[in-house]
Amino acid sequence: MPPALLASIDLANNTAPSRGLDAQALSFIGKVFVRVTPDTVDQTLAHLQQSVGRYANYLGVASLSSIDDVVSLLDAGAAKVFVTRQQLDQLLSLQIDQNRLVLALPGNTKEEIIEAIGGTQVDVYSHQVTDIELVEAWLKEYGTDRPEVFVSFATPDLDSVLRISKLSAIPILPAPWLTVDAQKEASLLSVGKLLMANATSDRPDGLFSTIVTDERGVALGLVYSSEESVAESLRTGRGVYQSRKRGLWYKGESSGDVQELVSISLDCDNDCLRFVVRQKGRGFCHLATPTCFGGYTGLSRLQQTLQSRKASAPTGSYTARLFNDPQLLRAKILEEATELCDATSKEHVAFEAADLLYFALTKCVASGVSLEDVERNLDAKSIKVKRRKGDAKPAFVKPPASTNGATNDSLEKEVVKEAASIPKTKDDPAGLQNGRIFMKRYITARETPQSIQAVLQRPSQRSSDKIIAICQPIIESVKSRGDAAVLEYTHKFEKATSLTSPVLKAPFHESLMQLAPETIKAIDISFENIRKFHAAQKEDKPLVVETMPGVVCSRFSRPIERVGLYVPGGTAVLPSTALMLGVPALVAGCKKIVLASPPRADGSITPEIVYAAHKVGAEAIVLAGGAQAVAALAYGTESISKVDKILGPGNQFVTAAKMIVSNDTNAGVSIDMPAGPSEVLVVADASANPAFVASDLLSQAEHGVDSQVILIAVGLSETQLTAIEDELHAQANALPRVDIVRGAIEHSITLVVDTIEEGMRLSNQYAPEHLILQVENSESIVDYVENAGSVFIGQWTPESVGDYSAGVNHSLPTFGYAKQYSGVNLGSYIKHITSSNLTKEGLRNVGGAVMELARVEELEAHRRAVSLRLGFL
Incomplete structure (x- = not known):
């Protein structure tokens, strides 16, 4: 389809326009015009590379003397080039597709136009038009069954442009003259009006x-x-x-x-x-499906599944191995490619091609590459004009000889088995019993304490040695090379190759925080509730105690001066985490708040996170993820402030990096807590609503296949247990992440107990991240809680409110660490300092005890520090 209009941009002028269309609005039009000069050829080539998939580029190349430069621009992805008659003849002789060529007319008189376009079927371009009536006249004479006609104006105005558009010519207009907000920029030309200039409707309502x-x-x-x-x-x-x-x-x-x-x-x-x-969100349809025609299928469905699994990559699972072990993934791609090459029958080829596509797409998702990126590259390759011979590389023509006498066929293949907790197909039994999604049920009265302890074990976690080995050189590189290393890793891992700075400094421009009003309202409500709850945790005054006459001891708090907050990103949008980490830092009074979050492929951070960073007063956002972001926060770089404490969740690389830097005395940085998979324990009695119980269990099961959910059923009958199990099965099958749910359910259990006391004893033994009490008189049962990250009391308190907006913090200890750690709270951002203040009387009263203990420990200088003073008294 021809474009409705082209917005022209000037690459020679690198300053941001004070008015008109920005880069995002240019992509709405989908096509731009760039005038290329001999001085801007290289700049244009770089622009073509960076703008793949954002918009098509139409290039004015009439001023270029080298036809090789023109061909290079076409090869780099230019959709069309606007050329002189001489250039046109040269390019046609090189067999360049004439659909990619536009003849720039040498003049604007009727005679010049007719002479120029005679005998050619390529598109034409009339530039810097002043006589609109003349252009209208020759367009009408030229007719509608013709190549495309492009027109630029000496002085564009809306009436002239619309007149030309209605004759199906394509106006080329400077981006600073165009607007997508006609009310705000009334003096500019409305893109909406131009886009709809030729739109027609045969509906009575005109829609x-x-x-x-x-x-x-x-x-x-x-x-x-x-x-x-x-x-x-x-x-x-x-x-x-x-x-x-x-x-x-x-x-x-x-x-x-x-x-x-x-x-x-x-x-x-x-x-x-x-x-x-x-x-965004659940999907387009009001039924919460991706489309109004049902769910995604084929490659789109596979991509959706892999992206969701990457977001909650379960440590120790096969999916996590593929995402985090490049050598394993490489081996699987090579294996499947070989098997596809060896396949012969139609069915076998289809089977092996599906396997290869699965592992190839896993490689893409692991690298932050989408099917859309792949297809844009396919489109770009399809219009290349320079072709290499295309022979296979020598290494693939004949397998290299083995150095130890073994042939490739005799080498043992790695046998990869998918963990039982990850359903690979609909027939995989993971999480199922008799075809139903079902949590294994244990009646504690019939089991030994040892067997109950065994079934309460969390899913096993893989050794972190390999992860640490990967993180260590990244950390050292950032430590020694600073910004350059951070940028290098961001380019590599996030594919954000357009980034030239690893940090986004406050104040953040309003254009980076363009959000729907309802999103702003939700963030504002959550911010205020979190602020209120954490502000209430402030200590009113220092603690002062006179331990004996004349000996006064005190304790007072001070905020940690500099904190770094890690907010996972990539495919995920997690403003809730930015709020949960940032609001307590703001309330505590931390002087420097630095966020770190991986950017998207275009180098931007999601506006929700930028808005949250703005709300909490962040100094900057580090545009990096993984070990490189943690290292930048721990050691600082030329443009990234060093911090004193790093808080926030992340994948196994983030966790490993946090452990490494916290153990490095040169870093001088602490971390919040150890991390593990998400979990919930629900205690329910006969008063609980089965639908509510099932929904609470599933809200954590969908996090990842290594998550675990526990139901402690207090005195429930078979009928009541079955009601919960029916709800679990029905609700799970309605979820888009049902395969992940099944993985979590595989190692999740129901414990049937006789009394609330027994149930709470088991809960305290397990020490859950989230504890939900759906029991009668639930408030009184809180007295039984000894170990839990956060408690949700009563049937109207789902765990989700804690994740987002109630006010409590959702950064909590997991994997049983609730026995030793608190979740993130105001205390996570403050340190306590003690003081002692003695009078003469006080030193006399306590001095003897101090000197005796110093003598026992043979620390003579300690003893003399007291005895000398007492001598003066």
Whole structure:
């Protein structure tokens, strides 16, 4: 489809425009025009590389004398080049596809135009037009059955541009002259009006049918648009449509399932719109499915599954091994590629190709690469004009000879078995009993204490030796090379190659915090509740105790001066974690608050996290993840402040790095607590609602296959137990992460006990991260709690409120560490200092005891420090 308009940008001017379209708004149009000069060829090549997938680039190359430069630009991904007649003839002689060539007309008179376009079928470009009537006249004479016509203006105005657009010419307009917010920038040209200039509707209400797709082109659903809704969508950068009953419809305003706008275009007949969006939340459909036509299938479904598993990569599981062991993943890709090459029958080829695609996509997801990225590269490769011979590399033509006499075929293959806790197919029995999702049930009266202790064991965790070996050189590199190393690892692991600085400094620009009003409201409510609860933990005054006459001891608190807060990122959006870590630091009065979070591939941080960082007064956001982010916080770099304590969750690399730096005396940094998989223990009696109990168990089971959920059923009958189990099965099957749930359920259990006292004894023995009390008189049962990260009291208190908005902190000890550690609280950000203040009388009273103990320990200087003073008295 031809573009509705082209926004021209100037690469020679690197200053940000004070008005007009920014980079995000350019992507909404989907196509830009760049005038290339001999001095900006290299800059344009870099621009083409960086803008793959954001928008198509149309290049004006008439000033280039080297045809090789033009070919290089086409090879690098230019969609079309605007050329002179001489350049056109040269490129056609090189067999360049004429659909990628646009002839720049040498003049604007009717005669010059007719002479120039005679005998050619390529698109044409009339630039710096001053006589609109003349252009209208020759466009009408040229007709509609013609190549595309591009027009730029000496002085563009909306009336002239619309007149040209309505004749199906494509206006080229400077980006600073265009706006997606006509109310705010009334003097500029409205992109919405230009986009809809040729739109037609045969509906009585004048609305336009609108197909909504994801970036892969998968249809999410059918809606309707109006000129007003299109303008509003462009202004907000969100999916905004026209409801036939309620007016403007901001998708996700009530559900939270918002859409980031990628681009808008018209179909070939100009009577149907296509919105390309990035869908957030549960999905497009009101039934919480990705599309209105059901769930994703094929590669899209596989990608969704792998991305969710990466977000909660279960330590010790096969998925975690693939994500975290590059050599294993490499071996599996090579193995499956070989098996595909050896396959012969149609069925066998399909089977082996599916396996290879699975491991190849795992490699992509592990590297932060999406199917959309892959398909954009395929599209870019399809328009290359320079082709290499294409022969296989020598190493793949003939297997290299073995140095020890063994052939490749005789080498033993690594046998990889997927953990029983990870359902590989629908037929895998993990988490199932008789075809139902089911937690193993134990009646404690029929078991020994030893057997109950055994079933309460958490899923085993792999040794961290290999992870530490990976993290150590990364930490050393950051320690010695600073910013350069952080950037290098961010480019490598996050694919954010456009980043030139590893840190985003406050104050954060408003454009980085563009959020839906309902998202801002949710963050603000959560912020205030968390602030209130942690502010209440402040000590009113120092503790002062006179231990004996004249001896006064005191303890007072001071905030930790500099704290680093790690917020996991990548595919995840975790403003709740930024709030849970940042608000207590703000309340405590920490002088420096530095966030660290991995950026997206375009180098940006999700606006939710930037807004949370702004709310808590963060000094900066480190644009890095993993061990490199932890090292930057621990040691500091040229642009990243060193901190005194690092807090926050993360994957096994983050955890290992935190342990390494906390044990390095040169770093002088502490950490919050050891980390492990998420868990919940629910105590329920006959008063509990089975649906509530099942939902609480599943809210943690969906975290990861290494999560564990425990139900302690107090005095429940078979009927009551079955009711909970029925709810668990039904609710689990309705979840998008049902395979992960099944993995967690495989090592989760129900303990049936006779009394609440026995139930709480077992709970304290287990020491859960989250403890939910769905029992009668639940408030009184809190007295029984000895070990737990956080307690949720009564049937109206789901664990989810603690994760987000109630006010308590969700950064909690797991894996039984609730016996020794508290969750993050105000005390995590303060240190206590003690003081002693003695009078003469006080020294006389206590001095004898001090001197005697110093003598016993043979520390004579200690003894004399007292005896000398007493001598003066």
